[in-house]
Structures are given as C-alpha cells and as structure tokens.
Amino acid sequence: MEGIKIHLKVNGQDISREVDPRLLLSDFIRENLLLTGTHIGCEHGVCGACTIQVNGDPVRSCLMLAVQADGCEVKTVESLIQENGELSHLQQAFSDNHALQCGFCTPGFLMTLSSFLEENSNPSEEEIRKCISGNLCRCTGYSNIIKAVKQAAQTVSN
C-alpha cells in the first residue's frame, strides 16, 4: 500500500510520518508513536477507552484514520501530567477518590473530562453524567468518577 505523508502535532511535538491510508489513528498513536496510554477497548466507537483530543475536542481514535489527523493538534493522556512529574488536578482527583480500579478505561475518561472541564468549570452531577456517558467503565460503577470530577472542578475554581 502506498504511504501518505502526514504532519501533525502530538502532545506539543511536531510529527511527520508516512502512513498507510488504512491505518487507524489509535494504532498510529500506539504503534508508531509508542504512546500506549491510549487504550483500545472495542474498536467500534462505543467504549471510549481510546478517546484523545483532536484540536481540543474529545475524539475516538479508533474511529479516525491517521491520515485524517493530518494538520491537526492531537493530545493523548501522556500530555496531562505536569512537567515536574506531578499529576494534573483531574488525575489527582481520580486517585484521591478511587475513581479507577483496573485503570484500562481511565485514559479515555481523563481525555473526555479534561476537555469538558475546560468548557464547563463548574458542572452539575447531571452534566458530568452526560459527559461521561460515552465512556464505559466495567469496574467502578461510575460514582467515584463523578466525585473525582467534582473535586477537580472545585480545585481549579479555588
């Protein structure tokens, strides 16, 4: 298959690669860029584990081709940590509130939520529930995730 050259920014770094047109963005991130924090759970866009941000919006990387990300700014879970190694407010809130168990779905939740919190810094429980309803978690029963989001929102507003 003929490769197609793409240029994009991933977690602030300029990337240029030649990729197969059929390569999924999720596979490109994991296999070509070795950013394995983005997880693949269902490959048909339902579970949300592969959620990343493309130009600031949460996007399912398993439903997008790498070539479609040409010229885009992409952020993955690896971008959330602070430079000094400390967790972001949201990551810290997840740990504080036991909002993860196996942790496989966690990067997807974090990427959905970090984008959401930028737009809505003081969400209600109903808004949080709606926001994460596209991300499946099989361990936590969601309630601690909601608690974590409330804490993160509060920390930022303080």
Place this chain on the structure above:
Amino acid sequence: MTKYVGQSIKRKEDYRLVTGTGQFVGDIRMANMVEAVFVRSTHAHATIIGIDISEAQALEGVHAILTGKDIDGKIKPLVQFESHCALPPNLVEAINPTIHFCYEDVLAKNKVMYVGQPIAVVVAENRYVAEDAADLIKVKYETLPVVVDPFKSLEKGAPLIQEHLQSNIQSNFHVTTGNAVQSLKDANHILKARIKTPRVSSNPLETRGVVSTYENRTNQLHVYSSTQLPFEIRTYIARSLDLVEQQIRVTAPDVGGGFGPKGGVHPEEIMVPYLSKLMNRPVKWIEDRLEHMTSARHSRDQIHDVEVAYNRDGTILGIKDHFIIDSGAVNYFGLTCAYNSAYHLRGAYKIPNYDSTCQIVLTNKTPNVPFRGAGRPEVVFVMDRIIDMVARKLKMDPVEVMRKNMIQAEDMPYDQGILVKDGAQLIYDSGDYPAALDQGLKMVDYEGFREQQKKWKKQGKLVGVGISTYVEGTGAGPFESAYVTIDGSGQVVAYLGASPQGQGHETVFSQICADELMLSPNEITIRVGDTANLAFGAGTYASRSAVNAGSAIQIASAKLREKVLVVAAAMLEVKSSDLQMENGKAFVKTQPEKCVTYKEIAEAARPGNRCKVPAGMEPGLQVTHYFVPPTVTFSSSVHIAMVEVDKKTGFVELKGYSVVHDAGKVINPMIVDGQVQGGIAQGIGAALYEEIVYDEKGQLLTGSYMDYLLPTSMEIPTVEKSHQEFLSTRNPLGIKGVGEGGAISPPAAIANAVVDALDPLEIMINLLPISPSKLRNWIKEAERKQYKIEVG
C-alpha cells in the same frame, strides 16, 4: 495494633494508571515481534472438510499459518481444569455426581462446536497483514444439526456436541437435606416456578491478549497474558506442549479487568507460546471485541424449576429444585458454578428441607465459565423471587416473609446441613442477617416509603421497592502464597501468588505487611502476577485474594518480624523479648538509642562467617507462608432497590439503591466500597440490559456493543452503603471476601422492585434482563388476564 489495616489508604497503583504509563499486554512490544490473528468458526456445528491456506500463505508479510492438522500430536487438547474440578471424597459420596470428560482442540481439527472456535492461526508482520491473510483462508464445512436449546439438547437423538459421549449431559448431581418431598405434602401451599438467568459476557474493558517470547539459550518461554491465573497457565502450557514448568514463566502485567472469564486457560494462551517457540521470535495476539463476544467464555445461563412448600403464615418448609446449566460446547470448570448454586440457594434463610438436582448440559455455544458471583446471582434471583412470590400469594409484605424465615444472630454459627464444595460442613461462621435487614430498611425509610407509595400510585406514579439478601462463601482455597523478604538495602519486598485485575493488591497487602513490620505501606514493595517469584500460587477469583493472600502475607510478615528480632538480639547481645521495632529499626525497649536498622540486620543475616542468624535457622531475611483456609468464610448483604416503571414503554428507572454489607475485617474501606459499587453496576447491567443471544443456528446476535448493552453513567446510581463488620473466625485477621458480592443481588432486588411497582397488576419476573420490550409484554399479558371474563 493495626495501624494501617482499616484505613482508606490511597492506591499505589494509581500513578502509573492515570498517567498512561501502566503496562497492559497490548502495550508490550519487542524487537522482531510478529502478530497473530485467529481464524474462527463461522458455524456452530460443522465438520471441517478442508482448509485452503494457499492464497493467504502467498501474501507478503505472512510468516506462518497453522491449522488443527499442523498441531495434531504436538499440542494436547484443553480439558477441564483439575484445580477447579477435583472434588473431595466426602462430597462425591454426598452428592453422587456423574462427570464426563470433555475437551476442545486448541485449533479445531475435525469439527467445530461453536461460532468463534479457533480453527487456524496466521502470524504476520503486523495485525493488518495477518487479518488480510485470515480473510483469504477458505474453510470448507459440512454443516451438522445445531442445538442451542438445552432442553432440546437433552432429547433423545439430539446431535452430540462432544462425540465421544453418550449424551449431552456432561455432569449431574443431587444434594439434599431434610425431606423436601415430604414437606411438599405437609405444606398449606405449593408454589411452582421456572426461573431463568440468561447467558451474559463479562466484558472487561481490556480484551484478552497474549505475548510470548522464547529464549533459546535457556530454553525458556516467557508468556505475558491478561489473566487472573498465571500459575494455572504455566501448568497448562507445560501440560499441553509437553514441557516442564521450569521452562515457562508467566507474567500477568497490568490487567484491565477480569471478572472470572479471564480465569482458566484459553486456546490462545497455549497457541501463542507454541508459535513463539516454533518461530523462535516474540509473538503477540490481542483479542478484538468481536472475538471477545464470540470466543471469550460466557457465563450464567441457568434454568431452575422450583417447587416450594410454604404455610399460610409465610414459613417456607422446603424447596425442591431441578436446574440446568447450559455449559456451551465444553465444561472447563466442573461443578464450580453448579455446586455454588446448589449450596447457596437458601442464603440467609432457614429452610430445613432442601433437595436440588442439577444437570450440566452441552450445546453449540461458547463454553460457559464462572463470572463474578459464579452461581450465586442465579440462585439468589431464584430464592428472592420465591420470597416475593410467597409474600404476594399470601398478601403479606415481603419483609414479613423474610423475617419469618431468616437465620437469627443467636443461631450462629449456623449449619445448613449440607457440604461446601471443599468438603467442609456448610456452617456460616458469623453475621447478623436480621440486623442487616433492619439497618437496610432504616436506610431507605421503608415504612415511610410504603406510605408514600400509596399516594404516588394513586397519582399514577408506579414506584416500587425490592429487597434481596445473600450469604456468600468467599475466600475459597486451596491456598495462597506470600514470600516476604528484607533485601540488602533494608527494603521490604513481598511477593504474592494472587495477581490483581484492579483490586488494589499493591496497596492492601502493603497495609497488612506494614502493620506487622512496623513500617508504612510506602516502605513496602509488593510484587504480584509473576510465576518467577514463587513456587506456588493460586490466583484472583471467587472473592478470595484478601482472605487468602491477605492471611498469607500477614502470617509471613509476622514470622519475618520474629526472625528480624532474633537476628537483632544477636547483634545487640540482648534477648529478643527485650526488643521493640519501629520505623525500620529494632531497639532495646529500655534503651531506645541502642538500635539496629533493617539494613544492618539484613547485612548481619547474610550467609558467611559473620552471620548473626542463630544456628538451625536459614540465613537471610525471608519467609514464605502458604495460607490454607479451613473452608470458606461467609460474607452477607442486604440490597434494596427503588424503581419507577413507565407502564407505557416498559422502561425501568432506578431511583435508588442501598446496601448493607458484611465483609468481615475491612482492610481498606475505600477499596471495599469501590468493589461494592462496581459489582452492583455489573449486577444492574445483568438485571436490566445484558444478554448474550444466539439464533437457532447458533449464530451470535449480540456481537457488538450496539447489540449487547452495558450500563453507562446514566444508568448507575451512587449506591448508599452501610457496613457490618462480623469478623470471620476462619483466618487471623477476620477477613471475608468482597469482590463478587455487589454483583449477586441486583437482579433479584430490581425484579422484586419492578413487580412491586406494578402491583396490584400480577406480573412475574422470572427471567432477565428486564428489558423494556419484555416488561411491556408482561404488562400487556397481565392486563389481559386482569380483564379476562371467566366463563363457566
């Protein structure tokens, strides 16, 4: 003396998992690694006439293609898992089981028995090429008659799933106490019902996956698998490939959920290691979600026909149950779910006459294995529906019938008159079930709700309350291991046989160890999920790790403390009874400045001329302990669901969910609450949404998340939780298991609540899930009956 046990310590695991730096099987990559894809049966029952791989083999980037014929005589078929199937002699005598051996080829050779069964494997440069090649493989089948209904499978002349057997009954047994037949004659009333729990899929967010590498120099396979049972996989790879266990190391890295079906050994866990040895290079296989839905093993799928003898005051005299488990094409776990069901059915109730017969039946479906609850959600649904049906027949409140039949606190320890699967007498160790019920009723203001409910119903608002209780045998044996050591740098490292899938082992076991060695949990390193660390290990399933691994590490750490004190005493030339320990030091009680650090003690314990370890003891600071529980320990719970039903659409809205739970000694309340909430979410899924559906040809109709519904944040309320803490008498810390509990009761509680919401309309909910379409039909049917004019 417990300082950290009982505290909600934050998890050590979290940092890597929230930063995306955890390592799941799919994240492992190695130089020279190739990827495998399995070709799977598209038929539920068929003879394989031929497999044409020529076109696929010619594709660039394909390295190997193997079919069943290629591995014939080289890889033994998978058979039942002995460690889960073996029964103690006294149990065999008591229940008189017939168990027929059945098996599955790692790649189907002559015929396929279910859709999704692996029949060939392709290894290529990468997954994309391997999938291209798999598409080019042409399999010629001759279809055979398919049987998906277990009752049809039982009929004479039904197609045989396992051809060497005389029938499709893989096993059966009979357990009884008292005289249920007589009780049916003695009772005022008899209730008969058929109660079913459907087939479901566990759906961890991380699918299964295997990476294997072969090292020529040491003749070693290193297999990484997303598994609950690394030790079991080691055993079965050795057995299947004719290797010795020392040639195999199995690692379970970060595992993205298990819930039961990641226990046992799957064909891919044998095939991928075989390929890596054959090709002398690392091979990776990651299951996709469609494969998970078809080929990763399913669970539940029980049908109970019960006859219940009860008196007009609500006393239940006896239960006669005949039940069938549809095991799919192979039964790997023997009587695990079946006997769990039989011995748990009566739960928190005194029912002196009990008779249960079980048949495990083979059909052309994916094999059926234990899933969170393993046989308990099925029978709790049966028992609590019985309570509710008896109450409604007698026009009593279900709570009255519960109270009438419940085991009282003063009855503890309570003997249920039959045996546990491990052969011990079924005796509940501790608990107070009526107190839990009262506590739960208070939490939801039951009396107040009943008053309100009348008003709401008058206004057309159909709200209902439903209750379920269970008693669960947790912490199953046979053993669990802990190896605790202080290394040369003074660091405490503990290795455990039970590896986690999100349960927080690194945190909770460090809490137990910290208390024994007078350190903080942060000063203890916990290593899990690797067969290289320990000679023996069992694994994480059956709500057993906190009980067994927790006890193992507690005892091993206490023994290590004794040894540390003995060595320190020799160093300080005092008696060890004169010493105390704190913050990584041993010091003389009366002269705290006279002390030695763990690092110094570790150095002094090294073998050699200057070794301070007393004669007769092994040098070094390390202790291994295998904890063997005397039998299971009994957790219990009361669940109360509040629902509102939309009669027009059949939609059930969960208005609230409350639970009172006894898990004995709680090591980390935050983690226990997390387990309960998560378990309940899965139980709510089972109650309202989840079902694996096959058509009559054995084709799976629920192969994606568009058809198989999992609950989201919109459907799962925050559960109100309250605790009891009745210590177990069967281990040193008094721990009871908690992993499965949450998932057990929701179907029963929610079904009872829905029935209650619709009362006085007489509907029966004896099958799941309570989907809008089903409920709408039940409502229509009940309305038809209500308005029917009886003639004659």
